[in-house]
Amino acid sequence: MANKVAGAAAVAALAAVALAACSGSGSGAPGTTNEAKGNESKAPPKIYIYQNTGALNQKPEGSVPEKLEEMKKMYMEKLGIEPIAIVPPKGSEAEKLNLLLGSGDEIDTFQGNWDQYASKGAIIPLNDLLDKYGQDVKKAWPAEAWEYMTDKNGNIWGIPRGEPAVHYPIWVRSDWLKKLGLAMPKTVDELEAVLKAFKEKDPDGNGKDDTIPMMTDLNGIKNAFMGGYLDNGNSNWVDPADGKVKPAELAPGFKEFVAKMADWYQKGYIYKEAFAKFDPLELLKTNRVGTSSMWYSRITLLFPQIKPNLPADANYEIIRGIQGPKGKLMTASPSSTTSMVITKKAKHPDAVMKFINHQYQDIPTNSLTAAFGTNWKYIGDSKFEIEMTSKDITYAGEYMVSLGTATELKYAFQDPVKKMHADYLTKEALNLSVAKMPMDAKIMYDKNALKENIPTLGDLDRLRSEELVKFVTGARPIAEFDKYIDQLYKAGLDKWIAEYTRQYHALKK
Template sequence: MSRTWSRTSMSMVMMLVLVIAGIGCSAKSTTNAVETTQPSKVEKVYIYANAGNLEVASSFSKPEELELVRQEIIKKSGFEIVPIIPPKGGGDKLSLLLASNEPLDIFMGDVVMYRNHKAIQPVQKLLDKHGANILKLWPEAWSDSWKAFSDKEGNVWGIPSAPSLALKPVFLRTDWLKKLNLSMPTTIEEFEHVLQAFKEKDPMGNGQTIPLIAPVDALNLGLAGGFMDIGYGNWLDTDGKIKPAELHPGYRAFIEKMSEWYKKGYIYKETYTLSSAGARELVTKGRVGASLIHYSLITNSEHQLQQIVPEAKYEVAADLKGPQGFIQTLPDTPTLGWLISKNSKNPEAAIKLINWIYSDIENYNLLFYGIKDRHWKYVDEENHVMEQLNQDYAGEFLTASTVAYMKMTSFSDPAQKPEYDYLSTYSGDTSRVKKGTTADRSFLYDYKLISDSLPNQADITRMTYEEIVKFITGARPMSDYDKFIEELYAAGLDKWIEVYTEQYNNAK
C-alpha cells in the first residue's frame, strides 16, 4: 500500500531540519564586541522553538552569547524574539500552550491537523500586506506547497518549510566504475550490468562487495517509477478509481525484476533486516557499490570512508531511467510549516518578522547560527560557504527555517560537503523525477474520516509490506502475485478503494 501520504512527508521535513541543524564546528573562540543599540520601538514575538535544531544541539547557548544574539536581532529587525523551549525528550507542551492564554505567535506544525483543530489562523491577508519577501523566496517550481497550505476556498493557513524533495537516489561508487572500466548507467539494463560486475569482479575483495543495498520503501520511491507510467503511489485507474501501487501492472513488473536481482545476489541479502546504523557501517567500511537508501546515509559517510579509501567517491546516477522513464518519485507535498496561533496577540508582527528573516540570508543566519564573525564566518561569501567558529550559540531564536535558504548554503567542512552538494543540486530538481497521481490533492484529504472508515488500514499496509518483501526475497513465488491481490481484497481493499476514491474526487 502506498506509504507516501502527507504524514510521511511530515517526518521527512522534520528530518531535513534536523540534518541541517547537525552541522560540524571547530573549537575556535572570538571576542568581537557587538554593538547593541536598540530601535526606539521593539515588538515582541513569541515562538515555540520546535524547528528541530535544539533536538540535536549538545547544549543550549551560553547565557551571555544568547543575550548578544537577542540584542543583535532587536537592533537589526526591531523585533524581540521570545523563544519557548520545548521539553527535552518530547512532551505535549505545544498543545497546552495552544489551549491556554499564554502568549504564542509562531510555531512549526502540520497545517492540516492544526487547521482542522481550529488552532491556527489564516494568513493570506497578512501575506498580501506584509509578506512580499516570503512569497518571493519560494521558487515557482515549488508552488504546490502553497496549494498544500490552502483550503478549498483558497485561504492560505501557513508558510511552507519544504517542498517535496527527492531523497532516495541511486548512488554509485564511481571509483569502482573507473576501476572496472564501466560508465555511469542511464538505463536499467546498464545498471543491472554494473551490479553484475560488482558481484562477479568483487572490487572490495574477499567476497566482501555488496552490489546494492535497497530496502522496500527506498525501492518504491527511488526506482519503481521507472517501471510505471506514473510516479509510485496511489493511482487513478481507467475505471475512475484510486488504487494502491501494488495493483499497477508496472509495479508488478518492477517487483519481478527486484526478485530476480535478489536471487542473483545483486541486492544485499540482509537488506530487509538492516538498520540505518547498520547500513552506514557497511558504507563506511567500503563494502557498498550502489545504494537506494536515504541520501544522508551515503553523504554523511563518504568522508569517513575516504579516511580508509582516499579515492572512494559516491555520485548520483542522475540520468538513470527505466522502461517508463525517470526512476525517482517525489513524496506527496509536505504539510509541515510555520503557523500562526489562533490566539496570537500580534499576528501582524509575526508575519513582519518572518518577512524580515526572508529578506536577507544573513538575517536567517543570525537566528540559526549566531553573529557573523563571532559564531560563524564566511569562507566563500559569494557562494555562502560557511564555517562555524564555536557552539556558544545553539539557535534558540531560529524560526521560519526553510529549505529555500538551506539550498543556498554550504559548509567548508569536507565531511559536510557531499550532503550539501546533493541537497543543492539534486533534491529539489523536478526535471528528473515523477510525481504521484495524488500528490497535488492528498493534502486536502480528510484523514480523520479515512481513519474512521478504515479501522484496519494499518493491518492492510503491514500485510502489503510483508508480502512484497517475500516476493523480492523469493520467500513467495511471483506466480502467487494474483493470489496476493485477492488477499488484499479479502482484507478490505474494496472499502479502501472506495474511501480513497471519494477523497480524491472531493479534493478537486
C-alpha cells in the same frame, strides 16, 4: 498506549482551542494587533515562539541565558518586537505543544502540519498577513511550495518548510566501473549487468566473494526503481476503467517490478539485510558496496567520512538518466503540509509575520544569524560558504523560524566532509525532471477522515509493507501475487479505494 494517549490529548487540546475561538477569546481578525492600553502601548509587542523546528539539534538544552538575552535585545532594537522562546522538553515536544494550545498560556507560532491544526480552528489563514508584512517570505518560496500550504478555497495556512525534491538517486562506485571496463548504465538491463559484474568479479580486490552490489532498503527500492515499471511511479493512480483512486499494488507493472527486485535479491545483488536494521556507515567502511539506492544522505554524508580510509580513487557518482520499461526509475518526494503557522491565540499576528519575514530578508544572512547568532562568518566575498567562529555553542537557535530549502540551500559550510552533501542539495535535490511525481502529490488528504472511514487502514499499511518485503526476499513466491491482492481486499481495500477516491475528487483543485 502512549501514542493513543497523546493523540487523545491532541484532539482535546485542539478542541479547546476551537471552543475558545468560538467564544471570542484569542486574537482579532488576521493581520490586526490587540494594542495595549496606556503606557503599555509603547512597549514592543511580545511574540511567543514554540521552538520545535529542529533548530535546537545543535544544542537541545538551549542557549546560555546571557546569549539568548543578547539575541532578544538585538531583535527588539532592529524590529521593535520582543521574541520569547519556549523550549520544549526533549522527547515531549508534542505533548507540551498540545498543553499550550489547550491552555491559557501564550503561544503564537510553531511548526506543524497545517491541515491538522486548521481543521480544529487552532491557527489562522495567512493571506492578508503575507501581503502586508510577509513580502520577502512570499518571494523566497516557489509557487510549487505554496500549493502545499493552500486549501481548495485559496486560504494559505502556513509558511513552507520544504518543496518537492529528489531523494533516492542511484549511486555507483565509478572507480569500480573503470576497473572492470564498464560504462555508466543507462537502462535497468545495463544496471543489472553492472550488479552482476560487481558480484562476480571482485572489484574491491579482497579475493573474497563478499561484494555487496546494492545497498538499499524498502523505501529505496520503491522510490529508486518503481518509476521504471509503473506510469506514476511509487504513487496512487486513477484507474481509467472506473475513475477510482487505487494503490500502486493494483497498477499495471507492479507485479513486474516486484519480480525484478525478487530476482535481484535471489541472485545476491541486493544486500541480504536490506530490510532489517543495519548501519550504512559500517557497511560503507568495508569497501564492499558497489551501488546505493537509499536516501541520498547515506552517501553524501557518510561516504566523505570514510573516504580517506578507502582506496585513493574510490568514488560514488549518480547514475543519471537511467530508464526502465516505462521510463524514469525514480519517484520524487512531494512536499508536505509541515509549515510555520500562527495560532488563533496570537495577540500580535502582524508582529509574528514581521519577525518571520525578517529572516527571509538578505538571505542567507538573517537566517544564519537566527540560527547561529554571532558565531559564524562568510568565507571571502561569496556570501555562500561559511564557517563557525567558535566550537563553543552559546546561542542554540531558539529564534530560528526560517528553516527549509528556501534558506538552507543558500549557504554551505566550507568543509570537505560536508561538500558532497551541500553539492547534492544545491545542484541535484530540486531537479524534478529526473523523476516521476506522484499522481496525487498536491492532494492534502484528511488523515482523520481516512482513519475514520477506513477502519483497517493500519492493517492495510502493514500488509503492504510486510508482504512486499516477503515477495522480494523470497519468503513469499511471486506465484501468490494474486492471492496477495485478494488478501488486501479482505482487509478492507474496497473502503480504502472509496475514501481515497472521495477525497481526491473533492480536494482536486
